[in-house]
Structures are given as structure tokens and as C-alpha cells.
Amino acid sequence: MTSLLVVNPNTSAEMTETIGVTALETGRRLGVEVRVICPHTGPDSIEGSFDEVVSAYWTVDCVLQVPEQFDGVLVACYGSHPAIAALREAIDVPVLGIMEASLLYALPLGAKFSIITTSPRWQPLLEESVRALGHEALCASVRSTGLAVLDLERLPPEQVRSRLLAEAMLAVERDGAEVIVLGCAGMTGLHTAVSSIGVPVVDPVVAGVALVAALAQTGARTSKHNRFRRVDRRAIEHLPPGIARAYQHARA
């Protein structure tokens, strides 16, 4: 049976659990096994590039410590998290981030999509990522709700939902969005909050599990030609066990 690993790159137990609920439910619908992990060290939410650097180090390390085999990996932080490219070099099975997956999922469903994100700092970051992924032509907008990542867990649900809905409506009415993408792992499960506006709403964890599963079930492998060539062998001290092992076991 196809087996997927989902890694939440922050250390928040609540968010890992929230992600896990959606991921496991989606796995059941698709007939694939899903395991969800998170690192033990690092920020408990990722609010910018500094957090990404710290988080990427420990996320890569924790994935590379998992002893079992799996057929695909999903990095459940919304954005171009540095762990994604690093893991594509370190292992052979497909590795996707939930942002990339959500956009691939949204593209066939309408002419343009908008991403609804959390704090205003994520707006330029996600615009950068949209461009890096090559999807700027079909992106209607990236809109911020003004909420922090952890507000999604801590604020009254009704307040979270109304902020999401307000921005989604502006995306449809002003920006020409025909599909709404929830732009944060912590928003998983909240698509019903937005469904009243009458356009498809993409849950990034659902999209992520569905697309990694599609690739994994049909035998896809990451290209090792140039961009994601395997890690070079190195002897470096003072590294955590997963990273250390990746360097030691690399080709000489």
C-alpha cells in the first residue's frame, strides 16, 4: 500500500494534529497510508524567512531520521519552504510543499485563483513563491487576513471564519478569482467557512495529500539531473543525526 509522510515544519502540537486530521481523512479517501510528524526543535509557527531557516534545518533532520520507507513526502508549510528543495536532493521519492500542490490542484478548476493568507508579511513572500513556481499569469491576488498563524488556533472560530470570508469575497469580486486557495496549513478544515461564496475552495492539505498520492501511486521519482542532484558526501561534525546521516551515506 502506498505510504506517505506529512511533515509539519513547525513544532506546534495543535497544528500538527489539525493537519493530521485532514491528512489522514484524505488518505482514507484515496486508499493510501499517511503518517504525520513534526520536528522537536524550532519555531512553533513560521512567520517569515528567519523562522524558515531555523525550521528548515530541523525539519530536514527529522524527516531524514524516519526509519521506515515511504513513497512520497508532503511539507505542510504554505510557501516555498527551503526544506522542500533540500529533501528533493536528499531522497528519491516525490516531495511537494502544500503551496505548490494547492496551486496545481486549483489551476484546472477556474481561470484564476487567489490565495488567502495570514499576516501581511506573508503577502510579498507568497507573491515571490507564486513567481518562483511560475504561476503568476493565473494568480488573481494574494490577500492577507491580518491574522497571525497561531490566531487560527486561538481566536474564536467565528472571527477567523469571517476574516477568511471577507477576503475571499474581495478576491472574487475585485480581483477576478474563480478559485479560492487557503494559504496556510493551519487553515485546513476551514474551507466550509468560505464555501458560501460559491466558488471552489482548495484546502492545501487535501490538495497536498491528493497530489503526492497521485505521483507516488504512479511511480513518479524526482529528477536527479542537475537541480536536485543527490547530496555530496561530507564529513561534518556537530550535526543532528538525520542531516549527519544524509551526508555520510551520500555518494563519495
Added chain:
Amino acid sequence: MTSLLVVNPNTSAEMTETIGVTALETGRRLGVEVRVICPHTGPDSIEGSFDEVVSAYWTVDCVLQVPEQFDGVLVACYGSHPAIAALREAIDVPVLGIMEASLLYALPLGAKFSIITTSPRWQPLLEESVRALGHEALCASVRSTGLAVLDLERLPPEQVRSRLLAEAMLAVERDGAEVIVLGCAGMTGLHTAVSSIGVPVVDPVVAGVALVAALAQTGARTSKHNRFRRVDRRAIEHLPPGIARAYQHARA
């Protein structure tokens, strides 16, 4: 159980069978039902925009005559076939073309992809489609093998394979491709011809079934906001039954 409809928009029985072999095998791996059809009238291969116009008319008609329910549709002609957008308006479940699916499948597997197509006339047509789909930034090249679509069925297999391999090697070595996409429905099953170059090879029918399945199994629906709004009700005479029914049953 999730059920998919695959339509080959040309009338060639051989090509429909070739597509069917891959589509059914992929369906089995994913646990979804797949049915493959083709129109009874129209060109037996699609070699440009004129053929597309004739084919689209009869393809849309034949899909809209299928009495059973299905959860997703795959249009198995490589390119921006006009039937894709027309069907997105006529029905609610996800509709993908195999070109779009193959590119969504290829994007996470390497930095850039190249498409290997048949005759030189498809090169500018597919370049247009790559731009229409918004993927030009990550497309290394579209390369023609110089073969006609039906040559894929009629020429000695070794000759077809060596032409494919030759262009795929140029795509990797000169154009910087890290993933090769087979750019014709008739090339399905030929990925082994190219696999010796050591980069992932995307079979468009495999990719198409996998992605429509992923969308269908997780409940995706086409956005009916603006671009793919439902067909308007019209009373028009002299139309074939599938098209006529779509106009009659549309909202007033």
C-alpha cells in the same frame, strides 16, 4: 467507487485502444473505474487547428451522450483542445486535458520540462498552449520528432523509439530539461523508450488519469464563476443529440 471518463477526440480505433490500455491500468493502480470512448465522426488523427474544430464538435457531442454519471473527464488529445473548455461549461465535474495534466505532473519533479511532440506543426501549437496554461517560465523546450500522429502506430516501433530518444537527449543536453513529457496521446506506453536517458519521463495518459482521479476523489468541482459559467439555454435545430441536449437542459 470513483468513476472517470476518458475521451479520445479522434476516431482512430487503434489509438483509442492504446489509450485505453494505459488508462485502465492506471485506474487499477489508483482504485478508480475508467471508461474510454471516442466520437464516431471526425478526423482519425488531429494534426492542427482545422482538425481540432471538427473534432471538438463531435467530441463534445459524444461525451454529452454518455448516459451514466462519472466523477471526472479526461480529454486525451495533447494540446489545448477546444473541447476541454466547452466541457467545463457543460458539466460540473473536473475536466482535464492530457497536456495540462502532464505539465502539472511534471512540475514538481524537476527544474524544467521539455515536451517531445510529433510533427513540426505541433511545435508552435504546443508552445502557444504552454503559454496559455501559464507554464512558459519552466518549459525548457518543445521538440518535434518529425513523425505524424499515426506514424506512432504504423512505423516500426524501433524507429519511433529512436526518434523519441534522440529528441529527448537533445532536450536534456541542450535545453536543460530535467523531466521529459511525451507530447501525444499516441505516445502512451512508450516511456520506456526514453527512460534510458536517466530523467523522469511523463506518460500523458498516466498523468491525466492520476490527476483527474486525485481531483475527483477529493470532491473537486469546476468553478462556475465567469469563465466556465454554465451553458445558456438555446433552441437550435440540426444539432447532434449530445449538443442539443446540453442546450435544451441549460438554465433558461
Added chain:
Amino acid sequence: MTSLLVVNPNTSAEMTETIGVTALETGRRLGVEVRVICPHTGPDSIEGSFDEVVSAYWTVDCVLQVPEQFDGVLVACYGSHPAIAALREAIDVPVLGIMEASLLYALPLGAKFSIITTSPRWQPLLEESVRALGHEALCASVRSTGLAVLDLERLPPEQVRSRLLAEAMLAVERDGAEVIVLGCAGMTGLHTAVSSIGVPVVDPVVAGVALVAALAQTGARTSKHNRFRRVDRRAIEHLPPGIARAYQHARA
């Protein structure tokens, strides 16, 4: 004397007549003969991709049934109507759509243009076409009046004019348009409705006749290298006479 064929791809007699008034008047100013036709079957207005597929089939057929020689063809539906590329393959003289012509006409007249279209569904469709034609850098906006195509004939003229004017003013004041393009064949003759805003207004039928005439009078021919290579010979049954003849008379 140079002779042009204008085809209205929908079956509306009123719209064909409206188009004819402008086309013939423009022909007189330029010293070229103009003939206007429309298909006998298909939708009486084109409101999306489904209508385009049905319309393209009958439009191509009716053009290919015209027995006389002409020196250029204008397809009078605003958008990337599939009949345009199909006819470029089937015949040698220049074939333009009124959208393409209107943008080529507008480009030298100001820094940026905006297109005023009918229903909201045309907004994403025309944005796609602007990108397909390669003019996105100089397009200030595509704006919808919220009217249906046939509203242009049926609503009180004053209401139509005031909707056009309102959107044109927003295009100039908010979007930076310096030229307004009327984005529907049915809007021909309405440029005076918008002229009060003080920027050039492009009537797409005027632009279409003027540009096809300019190409035809100076001997231009469609390139038959790759993209618009001639149609392949095919023996297909059950096709209408124009399409059937094109396949029969094609090179073997």
C-alpha cells in the same frame, strides 16, 4: 478590385446586418469590396467556449462554401474564436479576427488600451486571448458592462450607451487606458457613445476591415510553415459540404 469576406460566426440576422452596415461603409472608404455572411446553424450569440465550439464548426463550413474568390477574411466575433486558426490552415489569403485587428489598430494610438466587453464571463476569456495574442504588457484592463451580447440589440440604446460610457471612464481614470476598444461585434457603431471621454475609441469592425484590407491590398499571405500548414487530405463521412470539400481537396 480587392474583395473581402466578413463572416459573423453567430446566426443572428440583426447582428449580421449591424456588422454589415459598418463593414460596407468602411469598405467604401478604403475602396474595397466587402461581402458579409453568417452560418445557418449554431448559436445566435456566442457566450463562451461551448458556443464557440458549435459556432466554429458551422462558421468554417459556411466560409468554405462561398464559391467566389476573395482576398481576405474577417471573423467578426470578438475573441480568439477557433474558426480563425482553422481558416488560416484551410485557405491562403489573410484571415483576421476582429479582436486581433482591434488591438493591432489600437497599439500605435496610445500607451495602453482597455477592452470594454459584454457579460462578466467574457472578462477572463478576453484576458486569456490578450495573453494568447501576446499583448498583455500594453493592456490596461478588460472591463465588463454586465450586458449580454444580444442586450446590445434589444435594450434601449441609451441604457447600452450609459453602461459602455461608465466602464470606459473607469478604464481611463483607474486603469490608465489611453485608448478604448469596443470588445464585441455587436458594439459596432456605438463608438460615439464613448467618444465624449476624449480618448480614441476603436470600433472592432472598422479596425478589422481596415487591417484585412491593408494586408490584402499589399498581397499578404498566411505562412504555411508549421503553425498554419495546409489541412491534410482525409475521407470522412457525415460532414457538411464546406468542411468535406476542404478535406477532399487538400493535398494527399
Added chain:
Amino acid sequence: MTSLLVVNPNTSAEMTETIGVTALETGRRLGVEVRVICPHTGPDSIEGSFDEVVSAYWTVDCVLQVPEQFDGVLVACYGSHPAIAALREAIDVPVLGIMEASLLYALPLGAKFSIITTSPRWQPLLEESVRALGHEALCASVRSTGLAVLDLERLPPEQVRSRLLAEAMLAVERDGAEVIVLGCAGMTGLHTAVSSIGVPVVDPVVAGVALVAALAQTGARTSKHNRFRRVDRRAIEHLPPGIARAYQHARA
């Protein structure tokens, strides 16, 4: 009768005459009057931006000294010559450069065009202009023949023709061009040199006269909103008569 002014921005009598032969012949075919002029001072060929600055000053001046009325102006230097935008501000009738006109003419004739220019210095300059005009998506290449502008008049015709043909063939075979555009006013009349390759060849003076005529005959005017707003009134000494008059007669 519609009357056009063609200005050759360099002072070469031979090139002015060469341009005149094509322009007058094209005018006759279109039924418009054409007058051809050139400035009395400035470089006798334009080989870069320094020459453009000197040439633009005297070209604008000589156009603004013409006492009669005309309905459109063609600037017969291939490139984004600064006189084009300056004249658009100074007068109301349409002003086109032959580069812009040749590309608008080429676009409907094939999927992609290539420009064949003279010296290698024009290659980056014309690439810049293609981007400035917003046509980079459909430009297959800009290729240099290695000839100087005046070589076109002075070298043995056979040598000029064979250099043009060689680059045009590379444009078609390697770059995917389907239409060849002659990228120098001095190349006018040489399209037969290239016609053997079997794709349409655009003569920029033919295209220029045809498109200015099309705009002029249908009453087009340059937008005076923002980009090409009329010149401000100024009292400046030591200016040549045409420029001086434009400043004096401008609105206060």
C-alpha cells in the same frame, strides 16, 4: 484623398529615393498620396543611439516645417526612433515607425516572426524595441547580417541578397520563425531576395505605408491622454524653425 508623409530620418539621398520608390508604389496600390522627405542635417545612416539622438532632433524639425496638411506620418527608420514619440506629442494624426508597423503586419501571418537586421549593434537595440513594443512573446529572433546600413546600397546586390537569405534560413530552421521581417528601411525592395525560403517576407516600408493608410483612412487620431499629451508652450532661443514653431504654437 488621404495624404501621407514619409520621413527618412537620415540624410542619405540614395536611401530616401529607395524608400520613396516603395512608398509611392504602395500608395498607388492603396489609393493614397505619399510624400517622402528627409532632414538636411544629421547622420547619413543611423547606427546606434548617438546617431538617433542627433537624427531625432533634425527629423522632428523637418517634419514640423512641412506646410501642407497630411493624414498620417511614417518614420522610416527601423527601431524605436525617438522622433516617433516626439511627433505623436506634436501632431494629432497617426504617427508610426516602420518597425512597429512591420510587426503589426507580421503578427497575423504566422505563429512567430524573426527580424533580419544589419550590423550586430542593432541586434540588442531591436531586441529592446521588440520588448518596448510588447511583442517579445511572438518574436522568434533578431538576427544580424553583419552588414552596415549603407552596405545595402553599396555592396554588390548579390552579396547583400545572399547574406539576407542565409540569416532568414537560420531564422526559419533554428529559431522557429514563420514570417521574416526585413529590419532596415534600406532593405525595402529586397523581399524577393528572401522569398525563396517559402515563408511570407514583410517589407517594412510596404507595411508602414499600408498601416498608416489604414489608420488615416478610417479617421484614427493619437490619444492625447497622458503619454502623448500635446507639447507645452515654451519660449526657447536658438532652436531650428520646426521645433521652435511647435513650442510657440503649443497651448499655454
Added chain:
Amino acid sequence: MTSLLVVNPNTSAEMTETIGVTALETGRRLGVEVRVICPHTGPDSIEGSFDEVVSAYWTVDCVLQVPEQFDGVLVACYGSHPAIAALREAIDVPVLGIMEASLLYALPLGAKFSIITTSPRWQPLLEESVRALGHEALCASVRSTGLAVLDLERLPPEQVRSRLLAEAMLAVERDGAEVIVLGCAGMTGLHTAVSSIGVPVVDPVVAGVALVAALAQTGARTSKHNRFRRVDRRAIEHLPPGIARAYQHARA
């Protein structure tokens, strides 16, 4: 000691002095010598392409009359002034315009920049320049204050400052600008007017002197390969002394 020449391309003594105050102060901070000049003929402010053509002629001439050596040149008109490219051909040391310099300076300081310009006519002109310089992806907006260039000197300072501040705030709040660039030489010294909005404000004369100095102090030279190849030798009468000398002393 490194020595820079700053040329104000208009003839306004006040603006030349304003520019000089900033340029000399910046030179002192960087330890470079700065000399500021302006032409004796031409418009006293540059309000579009016509003024640019007249100004470029006399600006190039006055720079080429300066007898001393200098290590870099700054053209202090905001925009793609034609003198910049012309001077790059005529001399070897680096030549920058203040627009180009201000954008290179702004790029590393935030995700996106906005330019605040004077009259509405500059908005499309500067958008063209942003695209010509290749920076459109990171430009949030170009906003006009509605002021004329000379209003910056003549209106009450408080009025100028409040217009600047109002547009800068809209750039940050609506357009997503993280850095504000003052888009007119005449705005130099006004950055304090805008600093209250809490994002970096780039003074184009400061940026210009700083970047020309950085290039000059580290020995940069303009590439003479193709685009900015040296001027060809020509014998032309009736030219002003600086231009005449450049043609006479050019390589044969």
C-alpha cells in the same frame, strides 16, 4: 581622487542648483569629487518625449564639451532619457540615469518599490522605462502627484510635501510598496517629506551619485560590444561643438 560629472538635462538654474546641493553633499560622504552642469539651450523642464528629443541633443553636446577627465557620468533626469544611451556610446566611463540608479538602489531594501512622479503624463512614460530596464516584476506602482516638474520649485513646500506623502501612503497601503522612490530630479531633498510613513525613501540623486561612484571607484567601464559600440566617424556640418567633436574623433 574619483571625479564624477552630473548633468541636469534641462536648462533650469534652480533645478541645477537643487540637484547640485544633494550631489555635492553625497560626494563628500563618499569621498568623490562631483561637478554639476546643464545645457545652455533646450527646455527648462522635461515634460515628455518631445522635450526629451530637444534636451538630449543639447545635453549630449554639453557633456562632450567638458574638457576635463571624469570617471563616471550621471544624467539627472528621471526616466529613460535618450542622452543616457547616446553617452554610453560616446564615452567609456560608466553613464547612469538617476531612474536606473534609484531602482538598483531600491531593489535590495524591500520586496517591491513604488515610484512617485510629477504629472500624469510621466506615469505611462515611467512604466515604459521600468519595463525597458527589466524591473516590472518588482514594481508595485508608478503614482503621479499631479504636479508639474517646476511646481516642485514654485509651489509652497508644504503643498508639495503633502501631495508626495499622500501618494506614497497609497503606494504602501494599496499597492504593496515597501520602498518609495522619488521619481523626479526636482524631488531631491524632499525625502524627509515622506519619511513619516516608515519605509525607506530613495532620493534619486543620492542613489545616482552613490552608484556611479561605486562603479567608477572600482574601475567599471561600459561594454563596447554591440549595444554601446563607439560612435562611427562622420563628417557632418552645422552641428554644435560637442557633437561635432565626437563624430570627428571617432574611429574611422
Added chain:
Amino acid sequence: MTSLLVVNPNTSAEMTETIGVTALETGRRLGVEVRVICPHTGPDSIEGSFDEVVSAYWTVDCVLQVPEQFDGVLVACYGSHPAIAALREAIDVPVLGIMEASLLYALPLGAKFSIITTSPRWQPLLEESVRALGHEALCASVRSTGLAVLDLERLPPEQVRSRLLAEAMLAVERDGAEVIVLGCAGMTGLHTAVSSIGVPVVDPVVAGVALVAALAQTGARTSKHNRFRRVDRRAIEHLPPGIARAYQHARA
């Protein structure tokens, strides 16, 4: 006196020394103080995204442990190293990478630049970075020498130089480059190897020190609006001292 910090993100003492020689010499020419450091842990060369993740963690940490004040930071790894954005959040003075600096330096010197890099894996990585920095329109090519980063120190100098020269010549002759950029910190000092081709060669460490100095000397600060907002306060255990301090001293 202005004081700059240069950090080599790998742990190679030889490369740190090579970078230091150029950086200090450039600092002397500009009149600024330069200090060069490198982390104690991590890879001794950076050969892809996995190395970047490990290196970024220790690079950020070592910069944030430096007790003295400095006015600008240069990250001396060629590419979009994750430490650059992380440091822009953590500190207020300008932070540049040598890639970004080298491109800003190259842009005013010619029409297009090419980057000569080390191993083939860097080619797609640097193409991604060129696009992320928004400079793709003016990038002629990224070319790989086929050398590993440490080959630059270990191979016979003549071999390194001849590989650099060979690729630089192809960049100029085939790709249209007018400026060559050395695309690796380890190439600093090697510009003389390439200077024989007669176009400007940009040393990325020279460009980096010159541009950080220009920004620092004129008081530039990183925008803290959105993209590079300051790091959030967090209490996380098991972090190295520089990172830990940045989280502890952040605003609450």
C-alpha cells in the same frame, strides 16, 4: 568610518581567505572597513539546496554572534542563499548577497549579462535566482564550467582559467552577452582570466563590497514593512547562541 561585515557561508578557510583578499582591497579603494568571517560548522562548499539549508542555519548564527556594530552585511555565496532574507529580518542595516550585487552592478554596463558558474547543478539554481531577483529579461544565459566549487582552489589555475574563458566566449558569441559575471565567490580574483574577450567582467566580491558600501555610506536601511518585518520574540531551547539571542531580543 563605515564598517562592513562579509560572511562566507561555507567553512572553507581557503575560500574565506580568497574572498578576504578581494574584499579588503575593495574596501581600501572605497574607504570603508571590511571584516570577513565564516561559520565554524556546516559544509565547506555549497553545492545545492541541501547544503544551503545547513549552511544558512550556521551562517545566520555566526553573523548574529558578532558583538560589534557594522553598517552593512555581504553574504558571499553566489545565489539566493536563504541567509540573506533571514538576516534582513534580524538586523536593520542593508544585507546583500554577492549574486544580487553582481547583477545590479552589471546592468548599467551593457545590454545583457551572462553568469559563468561552476557545476551544472548551479545552472538551474541560478536561473531560478535570476527570475526571483526579477532580472530574467536582461540575462543572456547562465553557463556552467563543469567545475566543482572547490576545484577553483584545487585545480591548476591555468585549467580553471581556460574553462572560464571558454564559457565566457560562448556567452558573448552565441548568447549575446555584453557583460560577463563570475558566478561563484571562489572565482573572485579571476576576472583577468576572462578579460581578454574584451567585455567587462564583474567580480562578485568587488561588486558586493562596492554596492553594500554605497548603500551603507548613504544611510540606507532595510524596509521593515511586511516582507522583512523584524523577527518575532520566541523562547526556543537547543538553539545556537546567535539565533537564540535574535529570538530573545525580538519585540514581544
